[in-house]
Amino acid sequence: xxxxxxxxxxxxxxxxxxxxxxxxxxxxxxxxxxxxxxxxxxxxxxxxxxxxxxxxxxxxxxxxxxxxxxxxxxxxxxxxxxxxxxxxxxxxxxxxxxxxxxxxxxxxxxxxxxxxxxxxxxxxxxxxxxxxxxxxxxxxxxxxxxxxxxxxxxxxxxxxxxxxxxxxxxxxxxxxxxxxxxxxxxxxxxxxxxxxxxxxxxxxxxxxxxxxxxxxxxxxxxxxxxxxxxxxxxxxxxxxxxxxxxxxxxxxxxxxxxxxxxxxxxxxxxxxx
Amino acid sequence: xxxxxxxxxxxxxxxxxxxxxxxxxxxxxxxxxxxxxxxxxxxxxxxxxxxxxxxxxxxxxxxxxxxxxxxxxxxxxxxxxxxxxxxxxxxxxxxxxxxxxxxxxxxxxxxxxxxxxxxxxxxxxxxxxxxxxxxxxxxxxxxxxxxxxxxxxxxxxxxxxxxxxxxxxxxxxxxxxxxxxxxxxxxxxxxxxxxxxxxxxxxxxxxxxxxxxxxxxxxxxxxxxxxxxxxxxxxxxxxxxxxxxxxxxxxxxxxxxxxxxxxxxxxxxxxxxxxxxxxxxxxxxxxxxxxxxxxxxxxxxxxxxxxxxxxxxxxxxxxxxxxxxxxxxxxxxxxxxxxxxxxxxxxxxxxxxxxxxxxxxxxxxxxxxxxxxxxxxxxxxxxxxxxxxxxxxxxxxxxxxxxxxxxxxxxxxxxxxxxxxxxxxxxxxxxxxxxxxxxxxxxxxxxxxxxxxxxxxxxxxxxxxxxxxxxxxxxxx
Numbered sequence: 001x002x003x004x005x006x007x008x009x010x011x012x013x014x015x016x017x018x019x020x021x022x023x024x025x026x027x028x029x030x031x032x033x034x035x036x037x038x039x040x041x042x043x044x045x046x047x048x049x050x051x052x053x054x055x056x057x058x059x060x061x062x063x064x065x066x067x068x069x070x071x072x073x074x075x076x077x078x079x080x081x082x083x084x085x086x087x088x089x090x091x092x093x094x095x096x097x098x099x100x101x102x103x104x105x106x107x108x109x110x111x112x113x114x115x116x117x118x119x120x121x122x123x124x125x126x127x128x129x130x131x132x133x134x135x136x137x138x139x140x141x142x143x144x145x146x147x148x149x150x151x152x153x154x155x156x157x158x159x160x161x162x163x164x165x166x167x168x169x170x171x172x173x174x175x176x177x178x179x180x181x182x183x184x185x186x187x188x189x190x191x192x193x194x195x196x197x198x199x200x201x202x203x204x205x206x207x208x209x210x211x212x213x214x215x216x217x218x219x220x221x222x223x224x225x226x227x228x229x230x231x232x233x234x235x236x237x238x239x240x241x242x243x244x245x246x247x248x249x250x251x252x253x254x255x256x257x258x259x260x261x262x263x264x265x266x267x268x269x270x271x272x273x
Numbered sequence: 274x275x276x277x278x279x280x281x282x283x284x285x286x287x288x289x290x291x292x293x294x295x296x297x298x299x300x301x302x303x304x305x306x307x308x309x310x311x312x313x314x315x316x317x318x319x320x321x322x323x324x325x326x327x328x329x330x331x332x333x334x335x336x337x338x339x340x341x342x343x344x345x346x347x348x349x350x351x352x353x354x355x356x357x358x359x360x361x362x363x364x365x366x367x368x369x370x371x372x373x374x375x376x377x378x379x380x381x382x383x384x385x386x387x388x389x390x391x392x393x394x395x396x397x398x399x400x401x402x403x404x405x406x407x408x409x410x411x412x413x414x415x416x417x418x419x420x421x422x423x424x425x426x427x428x429x430x431x432x433x434x435x436x437x438x439x440x441x442x443x444x445x446x447x448x449x450x451x452x453x454x455x456x457x458x459x460x461x462x463x464x465x466x467x468x469x470x471x472x473x474x475x476x477x478x479x480x481x482x483x484x485x486x487x488x489x490x491x492x493x494x495x496x497x498x499x500x501x502x503x504x505x506x507x508x509x510x511x512x513x514x515x516x517x518x519x520x521x522x523x524x525x526x527x528x529x530x531x532x533x534x535x536x537x538x539x540x541x542x543x544x545x546x547x548x549x550x551x552x553x554x555x556x557x558x559x560x561x562x563x564x565x566x567x568x569x570x571x572x573x574x575x576x577x578x579x580x581x582x583x584x585x586x587x588x589x590x591x592x593x594x595x596x597x598x599x600x601x602x603x604x605x606x607x608x609x610x611x612x613x614x615x616x617x618x619x620x621x622x623x624x625x626x627x628x629x630x631x632x633x634x635x636x637x638x639x640x641x642x643x644x645x646x647x648x649x650x651x652x653x654x655x656x657x658x659x660x661x662x663x664x665x666x667x668x669x670x671x672x673x674x675x676x677x678x679x680x681x682x683x684x685x686x687x688x689x690x691x692x693x694x695x696x697x698x699x700x701x702x703x704x705x706x707x708x709x710x711x712x713x714x715x716x717x718x719x720x721x722x723x724x725x726x727x728x729x730x731x732x733x734x735x736x737x738x739x740x741x742x743x744x745x746x747x748x749x750x
Contacts, residue, residue: 088305090304120316128315152322155318158318162315162318202311235289
């Protein structure tokens with residue numbers, strides 16, 4: 001995909017990348033990725049958003065392949081891609097690779113991370129990793145009824161402030177909070193809300209300096225890469241897909257994400273006025 | 274790094290490699306630790322626990338019982354027996370009602386309609402006695418048990434029981450040299466082997482994934498449940514007083530399913546010590562919280578997703594199969610139908626296995642879908658025995674009760690051994706063509722697909738042959 005060729009004004013600016021990942025963006029304005037730990041009700045959220053009835057099950061690993069659906073909000077049409085449920089994005093298993101590569105190379109307009117409110121600590125691990133890859137994150141704080149049943153109270157405002165992304169409490173099973181979730185997706189997709197996600201900082205010593213060194217070098221080659229630290233991390237880990245993308249220069253295309261959206265927003269505003 | 278403008282991708286990769294050596298092998302742990310530290314801190318800030326005192330934890334109490342070393346297994350077996358018993362007992366009445374409608378009412382009506390428009394006999398036979406009857410049979414035999422079994426199974430699944438099953442079985446899988454998550458793909462296999470094979474994607478190690486794929490066929494899939502349930506009801510249930518029949522039939526089906534689990538372990542053990550040697554990898558399995566299933570929605574989705582889906586698949590395969598069966602039964606060469614030629618040809622081999630030619634031919638016809646085994650066996654048995662059912666050769670007919678079916682099978686030379694071996698062979702034979710294709714897609718290897726397809730058939734032949742010899746030896750005493 002040549003930079004900026006016909007990309008302005010086309011909301012599905014990364015359509016070529018998405019097509020390569022098997023997502024047909026014809027007739028869709030935005031693509032939304034759905035990530036989350038296994039068994040957090042990710043498929044239930046998917047069903048609630050799309051009105052589809054993909055079978056859900058109460059066990060981890062239910063969704064192994066990718067499901068797709070869509071919904072409309074305002075005048076925009078959203079395509080949702082349900083990624084396999086994973087505990088992290090750092091391992092070599094196929095499901096994590098699928099989720100990881102989709103968020104990085106597919107550049108979804110919004111990535112929803114479904115987290116289980118009653119197991120927040122473990123679930124935030126994945127949210128933090130997703131937030132390393134992309135800024136455009138909405139956290140869906142699901143199963144708050146279950147958390148309450150266990151006597152837990154989650155302060156979603158504080159969480160949203162700490163994470164720097166919208167946090168929407170939901171009970172997807174009973175459709176609670178879904179309207180708010182759709183609204184948050186819309187706001188992030190259109191750029192009305194620009195999340196400033198928290199980045200992992202507890203790295204220390206050798207690791208920290210190694211990452212910084214690698215980041216500097218990558219930035220020399222691709223000065224506008226938005227998620228340079230994630231790329232550095234993956235290179236350090238020897239991720240074949242990233243190494244290939246670096247060699248082929250595909251990585252260089254990824255910075256486009258921020259610009260066209262900004263332009264598009266300006267166009268929208270110009271039209272509106 | 275001397276020249277800031279011309280740093281190349283290769284240079285970056287090289288320094289990544291150098292740095293990798295520098296940060297050491299525990300790089301991953303350090304990184305994960307950093308993420309965990311931040312996640313823990315953030316979570317701690319956001320979550321408040323109003324009542325800190327230890328409360329009675331229902332989930333933990335249930336877990337203590339269902340994952341207990343002794344009770345866990347017992348409970349597992351009891352639960353699955355209960356589900357099957359409800360299925361067997363509950364399916365009788367609706368099955369007869371559907372049969373009355375489709376076979377007693379609509380079939381004669383179609384026949385008279387065909388006669389009224391003077392349809393040629395062969396077209397009438399092919400369409401109505403072949404395709405329509407095969408389909409009607411599949412619907413009346415399969416719909417009621419599936420409409421009961423799948424929702425029950427799905428309710429258990431939604432409640433959160435399946436991961437506990439996998440927890441219970443984990444130690445056994447590990448000892449067999451397989452991955453503990455194989456328990457989950459096996460559970461999926463009880464629904465559909467093709468789905469089970471896809472579900473093995475949750476297993477990271479290619480070696481353990483192959484083991485899971487090859488052994489998935491030993492999970493009794495829903496296309497085979499009706500065969501098991503029907504043969505158990507007619508033969509095994511018939512051995513005991515009527516009020517125990519349902520329970521004993523259910524128990525014998527559970528026995529076959531458990532035997533399948535046993536074969537899964539055995540074959541996994543064998544593979545991990547011969548063709549697929551290697552270390553067992555560790556993994557963490559989350560026991561999800563128990564959730565009250567949303568009853569009606571579960572019923573609805575399991576009816577739509579599983580029952581109707583499987584039934585539709587069965588119908589799609591039953592129609593051409595019905596036509597094929599009618600044709601082989603009615604095209605004669607020198608006064609003998611093609612079906613009889615084939616049956617007579619494979620019969621000696623079948624008898625050697627404690628089965629018969631009819632069953633072997635039915636399994637050849639049923640390669641696309643296990644669901645049509647029983648209807649095919651019935652049609653072919655009628656053809657061979659010439660039992661007068663008021664219908665022509667190769668025509669499916671209605672059997673009012675298990676007793677009718679028993680008398681038909683007896684006329685076909687069946688014994689208890691035939692029934693038991695049919696149940697075993699139904700468990701241990703080649704996967705259906707859909708599953709074979711899925712295995713090929715998932716492994717991308719013709720070699721492993723062949724192994725997965727042939728290993729069970731060879732085992733099935735061996736098993737039934739062995740049992741038949743012992744049985745006959747004991748009978749001769």
